[in-house]
Amino acid sequence: MEVNQIQRVRAVIRGAVQGVGFRPFIFRLAEEMQLNGWVINNTQGVFVEAEGEPEVLQQFLLRIEREKPAISFIQSFEHSYLDPVGFDKFEIRESTDGPKTALILPDIATCDDCRQEVFDPANRRYRYPFTNCTNCGPRFSIIEALPYDRPRTSMKIFEMCPACAEEYHNPRDRRFHAQPNACPKCGPHLELWEPSGIVVVKGDGALLHAAAAIRGGLIVAVKGVGGFHLIVDARNQAAVRLLRERKRREEKPFALMFPSFGAVAEFARIEPLEERLLLSTEAPIVLLRRTDLKGLAESIAPRNPCLGVMLPYTPLHHLLMRELGFPVVATSGNVSDEPICTDEHDALLRLQGIADLFLVHNRPIVRHVDDSVLRVMAGRELVLRRARGFAPLPVLLREAVLDVIAVGAHQKNAIAAAVRQQVFISQHIGDLETVPAYGAFQKVLTDFADLYELHPEVLACDQHPDYFSTQYARKQSDVEVVAVQHHYAHAMSCMAENQIDAPALGTSWDGSGYGPDGTVWGGEFLRITPEGFERFAHLRTFRLPGGEKAVKEPRRVALSVLRETFGAELSGLGGLPTLHAFSADERRLLEEMLERGLRSPQTSSAGRLFDAVASIIGLRQVCRFEGQAAMELEFLTHGVVTELTYPFDMVLGDSVTVVDWARMIRAIVADVREATGSSTIAAKFHNTLAEVMVRVAKECGEEKIVLSGGCFQNRYLTERAVMRLRSEGFRPYWHQRVPPNDGGIALGQVAAVARAKPNLTGGKRQTVCA
Ligand SMILES: [Zn+2]
Ligand SMILES: [Zn+2]
Ligand SMILES: [Zn+2]
Numbered sequence: 104m105e106v107n108q109i110q111r112v113r114a115v116i117r118g119a120v121q122g123v124g125f126r127p128f129i130f131r132l133a134e135e136m137q138l139n140g141w142v143i144n145n146t147q148g149v150f151v152e153a154e155g156e157p158e159v160l161q162q163f164l165l166r167i168e169r170e171k172p173a174i175s176f177i178q179s180f181e182h183s184y185l186d187p188v189g190f191d192k193f194e195i196r197e198s199t200d201g202p203k204t205a206l207i208l209p210d211i212a213t214c215d216d217c218r219q220e221v222f223d224p225a226n227r228r229y230r231y232p233f234t235n236c237t238n239c240g241p242r243f244s245i246i247e248a249l250p251y252d253r254p255r256t257s258m259k260i261f262e263m264c265p266a267c268a269e270e271y272h273n274p275r276d277r278r279f280h281a282q283p284n285a286c287p288k289c290g291p292h293l294e295l296w297e298p299s300g301i302v303v304v305k306g307d308g309a310l311l312h313a314a315a316a317i318r319g320g321l322i323v324a325v326k327g328v329g330g331f332h333l334i335v336d337a338r339n340q341a342a343v344r345l346l347r348e349r350k351r352r353e354e355k356p357f358a359l360m361f362p363s364f365g366a367v368a369e370f371a372r373i374e375p376l377e378e379r380l381l382l383s384t385e386a387p388i389v390l391l392r393r394t395d396l397k398g399l400a401e402s403i404a405p406r407n408p409c410l411g412v413m414l415p416y417t418p419l420h421h422l423l424m425r426e427l428g429f430p431v432v433a434t435s436g437n438v439s440d441e442p443i444c445t446d447e448h449d450a451l452l453r454l455q456g457i458a459d460l461f462l463v464h465n466r467p468i469v470r471h472v473d474d475s476v477l478r479v480m481a482g483r484e485l486v487l488r489r490a491r492g493f494a495p496l497p498v499l500l501r502e503a504v505l506d507v508i509a510v511g512a513h514q515k516n517a518i519a520a521a522v523r524q525q526v527f528i529s530q531h532i533g534d535l536e537t538v539p540a541y542g543a544f545q546k547v548l549t550d551f552a553d554l555y556e557l558h559p560e561v562l563a564c565d566q567h568p569d570y571f572s573t574q575y576a577r578k579q580s581d582v583e584v585v586a587v588q589h590h591y592a593h594a595m596s597c598m599a600e601n602q603i604d605a606p607a608l609g610t611s612w613d614g615s616g617y618g619p620d621g622t623v624w625g626g627e628f629l630r631i632t633p634e635g636f637e638r639f640a641h642l643r644t645f646r647l648p649g650g651e652k653a654v655k656e657p658r659r660v661a662l663s664v665l666r667e668t669f670g671a672e673l674s675g676l677g678g679l680p681t682l683h684a685f686s687a688d689e690r691r692l693l694e695e696m697l698e699r700g701l702r703s704p705q706t707s708s709a710g711r712l713f714d715a716v717a718s719i720i721g722l723r724q725v726c727r728f729e730g731q732a733a734m735e736l737e738f739l740t741h742g743v744v745t746e747l748t749y750p751f752d753m754v755l756g757d758s759v760t761v762v763d764w765a766r767m768i769r770a771i772v773a774d775v776r777e778a779t780g781s782s783t784i785a786a787k788f789h790n791t792l793a794e795v796m797v798r799v800a801k802e803c804g805e806e807k808i809v810l811s812g813g814c815f816q817n818r819y820l821t822e823r824a825v826m827r828l829r830s831e832g833f834r835p836y837w838h839q840r841v842p843p844n845d846g847g848i849a850l851g852q853v854a855a856v857a858r859a860k861p862n863l864t865g866g867k868r869q870t871v872c873a
Contacts, residue, residue: 113152399430505560507521513570607809813845
């Protein structure tokens, strides 16, 4: 879709890439592929920038990994696409010192050498689940303090045996200064526990016993690198259902771990970028299009054409999956909405009644790190959940800013800490709904402040007074607190990672965020100016009967939207699925609430408009998890090819333009009554939203269009918007390294504060980001 458009790719490669001929290798590869740009080496890693056509750049990235010097090893490889700057040659630039801030590496998936040793009967680490080396193994999850040295990791309790110590001190050994180095003699070991805490068996027997239990349909809690997984046989319908019941997780898709890459290919279609991600050292969960369920339980992801898939990334997982030979559900070891368990004794308490057995070990996990989730969108990687493999690597800003800690939003919380040009983004923390989640949030804040020795001048938070993160910030003394409007933060987050400046039009679409005018915002077009932002346009508002309850029930939202559209005519619209989703009493009550505006806040939310349409076409009336209706609406578009759209109106006001969707809703209702297929309706609805973006962009006149907010997790919507905006001469930008959902808010809060406050290079002092 991005044919012949010259782009610039920036890659940051970390690992054993210095002093191994990596720069000359990159130089030769770039010359051969006729790419212009540069490569540089500093204390933070190897930085590469190259310009060319997207297809060639993608090949370039894939070939770097495939053809890298034999003795080099990549521990982390992140890249983003940026605007081209017009390089005229490829050069090796002089090394610079780079930022002095200590770099903490994420946890790294097991390397091939270690994996081979684990399966080699002649090796002293044969079947040892904690095998690692300088190139791989735990990092972020075991570091207690900096500098990174064994006594400051959770490995300090294990004294190395002479053989391990010899490796550790030998500069020619692959385990030279490998801090978590261990072997069966001196390192951590496995145990299998009953829910009562009684040890069933130790060592390799624990793994074999656990494998047998999983094969027999039991739920086993497995302590991994950044926390516990709950594991069941993904083919066993009854076991998967039982896990859902016990975990109180009705329909939200489960992630799967497959024994090998080859096994994944039997179930899903895999694009080259997705293959790269699956096999990368970050080893995230990748969302793939499933081709066939072939014996997998339907309940792993009900009515969902995608599969969330990862491959084994520790020796423990490799051993277990080799033993099993079939895919398993590997979902976070927690009760719904709570943070993942990291400690085996805590797990016994919190996972009581969920897990039948506990496969644990005695290497303490210093901090929780969930599995990351990525999806390929518009030909690029998109991080949906930034955690293992990525946290706490920084996102680089174009300019240095003052020291800021941003506490993020409420859902999918993550925090960020800016140190000059770098913004360290924490691992995913989760929704701050529960006491344990709020505890985890506070722990991560303290943790970051300690690790990086931060003394921030500013704490940035959301404007929503009820967010626990905001309340936390407000309680802190000795530091200035700046509240940043939610959708402005979304737009700034996307601009920061794409390294672009104002002016731009920020299209911030999500479920909800605090609006300064007393309404709930969520379908916003913000003109981003060098000083701040102005609300240029928004979707027409409607009421949410019952507030939070309406978020869980698309039928409530639809009733409101239908009343707005049809008024008194509504009663004559028999046969609409929404109207049949209520009892007569329920409907009367809701209509009265809407009539009198009782507990029915006004919103301009795009996410809720998805909910309304999902209900009107009879797709979903009540959600079992956040975002379900919008997700299912997107799934309906799979394989549909249509250019059709619905009509809508632009109401130009004095201060703000309102996008009126009423004619679209009328047309959708007409389609439903004429029995138009719901897939076609869904595609037309998405197409219409892309046209809305184009029309507002034309009205606004800014060339740069920024797409952020939870709605842009939707692949069809994002790709359609990018394609249409480009064809109309605009330059769309979307997320890559940071989630478009509220997991990216903290970065945006940092970026917003950076503009409003005097930065290190001087500038005017301003106060508000509202
Ligand atoms: Zn290794
Ligand atoms: Zn040893
Ligand atoms: Zn949001």
